[in-house]
Amino acid sequence: MILELELKYPYSFEKTTHRLRFFEKSSYIYREGVFTRTLMGKRGPLIISISRHPAKPALCVKVEGETDPGEVEHLSERLRRMFSTEVDLTPFYRQMREDSRMGEVVRQREGMHIVLDPSVYECLVKTIIGQQLNISFAATLLKRFIQLAGEKVEFAGEILSVFPSPEQVARLAYEDLQQLQFNRRKAEYIIDISRQVADGKLDLECMYDQSDQEVAETLLPIRGVGRWTVECVMLFGLGRPDLLPAADIGLRNAVRKVYDLAEQPIEDKVRELGEPWSPFRSYATFYLWDTLSATSS
């Protein structure tokens, strides 16, 4: 099955997918302009291959696997949300140009959109895995986790793993994750959360329809989830527009670099500097993060 997702607003497929090649290697395979990942559908694993439409402003999505008749529209919605195709960056750019430093940052990244995780659960688990670790080790742990617990599906002669369901993770023992070199606490956080979701005590996927405040009130009391994690879930899971994870070490380094500061700014300083970026602080954060990757200056 082939889907087309229309692109109405300035959208650079190249810039948007760039970071998937380097920071989402556990989830996406890249081959000749096509990004492929697995996604759990209603009837089982799906393989999704996304590329830029050669002729018109659209994303081209090839879906392989068994789908429900009524699933197409749902899947299409899900992919539109994941690839932020409905996000118009024009007002963000207009506002950022007021500030010469941010103006320069956005000018070099025109059309770069955020790619969200396909579910809140996946985003939450990934974010917890990434806490406090350098990105490369976090990616290693994530890959091991997906391979340990996720369903396997064959694609082009290789075996791919699907991001595990809460039920699959709920069946693991803490020691299983410790063996993958998770620390004990992190193993507990992830498995305990998965058990809550599997038991129906925690509904993450309803959060798309909730207010930021409601989401925070549900997530923050969970063991292993602090402010930074909530902010990341809102940003990369829910696609909320105005999050500023000011305590984030990466963001602080990026602000230091862009504003040419002598030392790493403290959290409060980042909040102060970021005040004028509202109501687009999520994209401001995302663009700043992007300045840290070596391939873009």
Added chain:
DNA sequence: GGCCAGGTTCGCT
């Protein structure tokens, strides 16, 4: 060899 990584919790003043 030591310190820092896209933090958070726990235990101690």
Added chain:
DNA sequence: AGCGAACATGGC
């Protein structure tokens, strides 16, 4: 309330 240690390991 606030502060430091512990956490697992890779990279510089």
